[in-house]
Amino acid sequence: MSQxxxxxxxxxxxxxxxxxxxxxxxxxxxxxxxxxxxxxAIDKLTTLFIYVILAVTWNALAGYGGLxxxxxxxxxxxxxxxxxxxxxxxxxxxxxxxxxxxxIAAVSLPISSFMxxxxxxxxxxxxxxxxxxxxxxxxxxxLVQGETGTSLIALNAYEADTRHALxxxxxxxxxxxxxxILFVLLRSRIGSAIQAIRDNEEAAAALGVRVMGTKxxxxxxxxxxxxxxxxxxxxxxITFQPKTYFGVQWTAYMIFMVLVGGLGTFEGAILGALIFxxxxxxxxxxxxxxxxxxxxxxxxxxxxxxxxxxxxLERRYGLNLLPLGYRILGIRPAARTAIPNDGAAPSAGTS
Amino acid sequence: MMxxxxxxxxxxxxxxxxxxxxxxLSFMFSVMRMINLAHGSLAIVAAFALFVLADQYGLNPxxxxxxxxxxxxxxxxxxxxxxxxxxxxxxxxxxILSTFGLSIVVDNxxxxxxxxxxxxxxPFIDELSYDSWSITxxxxxxxxxxxxxxxxxxxxxxxxxxxxxxxxxxAIRATAEDPDTVGLIGINAKRVNxxxxxxxxxxxxxxxxFLGMRATFDAYAGGPQLIFAFEAAVIGGAGSLWxxxxxxxxxxxxxxVGAQISPQGFLITGHAVFxxxxxxxxxxxxxxxxxxxxxxxxx
Amino acid sequence: xxxxxxxxxxxxxxxxxxxxxxxxxxEKGETVALVGANGAGKxxxxxxxxxxxxxxxxxxxxxxxxxxxxxxxSRVGLGVALVPEGRRLFSQMTVEENLILARSAGRKGxxxxxxxxxxxxxxxxxxxxxxxxLSGGExxxxxxxxxxxxxPEILLLDEVSLGLSPLxxxxxYASLDTLIHGGTTIILVEQDLRRAMxxxxxxxxxxxGKIVLEGKRGEITREQVSxxxxxxxxxxxxxxx
Numbered sequence: 030m031s032q033x034x035x036x037x038x039x040x041x042x043x044x045x046x047x048x049x050x051x052x053x054x055x056x057x058x059x060x061x062x063x064x065x066x067x068x069x070a071i072d073k074l075t076t077l078f079i080y081v082i083l084a085v086t087w088n089a090l091a092g093y094g095g096l097x098x099x100x101x102x103x104x105x106x107x108x109x110x111x112x113x114x115x116x117x118x119x120x121x122x123x124x125x126x127x128x129x130x131x132x133i134a135a136v137s138l139p140i141s142s143f144m145x146x147x148x149x150x151x152x153x154x155x156x157x158x159x160x161x162x163x164x165x166x167x168x169x170x171x172l173v174q175g176e177t178g179t180s181l182i183a184l185n186a187y188e189a190d191t192r193h194a195l196x197x198x199x200x201x202x203x204x205x206x207x208x209x210i211l212f213v214l215l216r217s218r219i220g221s222a223i224q225a226i227r228d229n230e231e232a233a234a235a236l237g238v239r240v241m242g243t244k245x246x247x248x249x250x251x252x253x254x255x256x257x258x259x260x261x262x263x264x265x266x267i268t269f270q271p272k273t274y275f276g277v278q279w280t281a282y283m284i285f286m287v288l289v290g291g292l293g294t295f296e297g298a299i300l301g302a303l304i305f306x307x308x309x310x311x312x313x314x315x316x317x318x319x320x321x322x323x324x325x326x327x328x329x330x331x332x333x334x335x336x337x338x339x340x341x342l343e344r345r346y347g348l349n350l351l352p353l354g355y356r357i358l359g360i361r362p363a364a365r366t367a368i369p370n371d372g373a374a375p376s377a378g379t380s
Numbered sequence: 381m382m383x384x385x386x387x388x389x390x391x392x393x394x395x396x397x398x399x400x401x402x403x404x405l406s407f408m409f410s411v412m413r414m415i416n417l418a419h420g421s422l423a424i425v426a427a428f429a430l431f432v433l434a435d436q437y438g439l440n441p442x443x444x445x446x447x448x449x450x451x452x453x454x455x456x457x458x459x460x461x462x463x464x465x466x467x468x469x470x471x472x473x474x475x476i477l478s479t480f481g482l483s484i485v486v487d488n489x490x491x492x493x494x495x496x497x498x499x500x501x502x503p504f505i506d507e508l509s510y511d512s513w514s515i516t517x518x519x520x521x522x523x524x525x526x527x528x529x530x531x532x533x534x535x536x537x538x539x540x541x542x543x544x545x546x547x548x549x550x551a552i553r554a555t556a557e558d559p560d561t562v563g564l565i566g567i568n569a570k571r572v573n574x575x576x577x578x579x580x581x582x583x584x585x586x587x588x589x590f591l592g593m594r595a596t597f598d599a600y601a602g603g604p605q606l607i608f609a610f611e612a613a614v615i616g617g618a619g620s621l622w623x624x625x626x627x628x629x630x631x632x633x634x635x636x637v638g639a640q641i642s643p644q645g646f647l648i649t650g651h652a653v654f655x656x657x658x659x660x661x662x663x664x665x666x667x668x669x670x671x672x673x674x675x676x677x678x679x
Numbered sequence: 680x681x682x683x684x685x686x687x688x689x690x691x692x693x694x695x696x697x698x699x700x701x702x703x704x705x706e707k708g709e710t711v712a713l714v715g716a717n718g719a720g721k722x723x724x725x726x727x728x729x730x731x732x733x734x735x736x737x738x739x740x741x742x743x744x745x746x747x748x749x750x751x752x753s754r755v756g757l758g759v760a761l762v763p764e765g766r767r768l769f770s771q772m773t774v775e776e777n778l779i780l781a782r783s784a785g786r787k788g789x790x791x792x793x794x795x796x797x798x799x800x801x802x803x804x805x806x807x808x809x810x811x812x813l814s815g816g817e818x819x820x821x822x823x824x825x826x827x828x829x830x831p832e833i834l835l836l837d838e839v840s841l842g843l844s845p846l847x848x849x850x851x852y853a854s855l856d857t858l859i860h861g862g863t864t865i866i867l868v869e870q871d872l873r874r875a876m877x878x879x880x881x882x883x884x885x886x887x888g889k890i891v892l893e894g895k896r897g898e899i900t901r902e903q904v905s906x907x908x909x910x911x912x913x914x915x916x917x918x919x920x
């Protein structure tokens with residue numbers, strides 16, 4: 030193998046070291062939140078953490094796996110439902126939140142083996158059908174009593190302040206775990222496979238990447254994330270009405286966050302969640318027009334800024350906060366930017 | 381016993397409606413290789429348009445279709461040229477994301493305009509909404525349901541004739557097969573696709589009319605209609621015209637029989653049969669591929 | 680005025696520049712053969728003339744009209760027709776439907792369904808057969824017939840003999856002979872040098888996206904063309920380089 034002294038491969042850049050350190054510091058500061066903030070602020074931040082989980086895991090599915098699902102509310106709702114059931118069976122309420130997500134991740138495994146054989150739009154709506162079916166089946170449970178719903182009564186065992194703080198810590202912890210899992214996943218061999226599939230599935234398969242197995246890992250991870258988010262949402266909302274949890278609006282939120290933040294970028298999904306959180310805080314009260322705005326923004330971003338704000342920044346400024354890819358140094362930057370990475374098939378017929 | 385027969389008859393008739401709503405989705409899929417997630421919402425747009433024309437201007441829904449269907453065609457053309465065409469250039473994911481975004485916009489604009497009330501076109505079509513022919517004491521055929529079913533057959537037959545007998549129809553088929561090559565024989569693929577989208581939305585408009593006449597609808601009714609259309613189209617084999625009629629009938633019968641079993645059974649059985657058909661087909665494909673491989677190896 | 684005038688044409692496929700600064704003029708009624716190794720840019724040049732690839736630079740004038748930025752489907756209306764490499768028939772449609780479709784541009788002229796079947800009698804019994812089920816020779820005849828149905832002023836033929844049996848190639852060229860002598864302007868890409876030099880009035884040889892040799896039949900020798908073909912040519916052959 031020829032070793033060109035002018036070219037070397039590196040993962041960690043000074044910027045990425047600072048970013049990781051910065052992220053760790055931010056998380057550490059956030060962990061002390063309940064000591065300083067009032068319950069209202071704590072609840073808001075808890076919501077933000079749940080949004081980050083939703084955005085990051087939906088992005089893993091769509092942005093990295095190339096699988097747009099409009100049915101992730103299936104796992105969101107099932108996560109909440111499983112938590113209700115576990116708590117009802119006497120499991121500690123916070124343990125049941127986590128356990129519920131693990132169980133639903135296991136449930137998603139058989140679902141994946143058959144949904145993943147659908148392509149593109151068929152997968153997207155097929156997942157919606159799965160969500161509808163889950164919703165209807167959950168409604169049959171006598172504990173849930175159809176749309177009447179039930180609530181996580183076990184939470185009453187905790188005093189209000191303790192409950193808010195616990196919710197906050199569990200959500201923060203869950204978010205951190207999700208981020209770390211995805212970070213480790215993307216840096217592993219699976220990560221290279223994921224990115225290869227994202228860029229060109231057929232080429233990846235031709236190079237011996239296990240496309241199905243890799244997609245299944247992402248699918249289960251995304252289901253785990255959505256279920257965890259659903260269970261956490263239940264902990265903050267206490268009541269479980271199937272309609273709210275299995276509603277397609279959750280998918281709308283996820284799509285909005287990821288499209289605006291940056292489809293297929295790790296940082297973008299977090300940014301998108303933050304933007305969504307702020308927009309909701311400012312405009313959420315305007316009701317229907319707020320939803321029209323969300324849909325219109327998603328539509329416009331998908332057509333004109335398909336890689337979102339972060340993707341745009343990344344391309345514009347070569348920004349890379351996290352050491353997820355490899356940077357090859359010594360190649361002229363012009364050549365790097367000119368390489369098309371949108372996966373479009375080259376036009377045929379050269380001679 | 382006769383109750384079950386009646387449920388099956390009703391299911392078959394219901395399948396006619398599903399065929400009407402599914403054929404536009406299937407048509408767009410076969411021509412443009414994309415699934416329009418705003419499909420159901422656009423049917424609701426047509427239903428509301430008919431409702432307004434009937435409610436405010438006293439127009440009979442059938443007469444009002446003379447106005448609404450051209451408007452739907454124009455909407456389809458504009459939609460294709462402004463949103464869909466651009467989204468198709470963005471790869472596989474973008475059409476799904478953009479049409480989903482569009483559906484959210486449409487649904488909520490309808491909600492903004494019409495609120496949460498459910499509406500129906502049934503009051504404007506007088507006895508047609510409830511009249512029926514009795515076949516036996518237990519089996520009856522609703523006139524509206526029969527009309528819907530006949531319309532489904534006319535639409536599907538008409539589309540087939542159109543695709544095989546007219547120059548535009550042939551151009552649509554050629555563009556579906558090889559959009560890059562049609563330009564070389566003088567066909568403007570963009571205009572052909574826009575025409576196809578216009579035709580698809582005319583069928584969506586008709587579906588919206590029948591939905592409004594046979595049931596109630598509200599601003600957020602588009603999602604379920606998309607799902608039904610999708611299920612019928614997939615059961616029938618996505619992209620196959622007469623397949624959508626079979627798919628619609630299978631879905632309708634499943635729902636109708638399910639409803640007889642339990643009140644919640646209508647939707648559950650429908651979804652379950654859809655997933656079962658999907659699973660069966662994927663499974664058969666695997667068996668088929670393995671079989672072909674074995675044959676090839678031994679040959 | 681020449682029928683086709685190409686000036687300083689550049690065509691890119693992403694990073695790859697397939698055609699570099701090509702100048703080419705074709706007179707009415709002329710038959711020009713484009714030769715060159717694989718990847719020399721012949722197909723790209725032909726597709727750029729037809730409008731299937733839009734150029735990065737330079738200009739294309741057809742019959743005095745600047746068509747550089749006109750899309751392919753409008754060029755057909757002006758009288759430019761390409762028989763693409765690999766034929767690209769609509770395989771799910773019948774032979775007849777493939778031919779009828781080519782009337783879309785609405786150009787009047789001598790070519791009708793009946794005339795195409797006269798010119799390619801082997802297609803007559805296959806009239807209602809799906810194009811995908813035809814033999815290679817029949818498919819090529821259908822592809823040429825389809826291009827003729829647009830009543831072109833200029834016919835661009837890309838590797839019409841590719842993948843055909845020698846007998847089928849002979850048959851295709853026999854029917855092309857009538858066209859060539861009938862005064863249709865033709866640019867054809869042909870791998871078989873001997874055949875190219877037999878049918879064409881002029882030979883144009885491309886190498887790495889550029890025209891490296893061109894000359895009238897009889898004025899250049901096979902040896903000259905062969906040398907230019909592989910880039911071995913001496914300075915005297917590089918009239919355009």
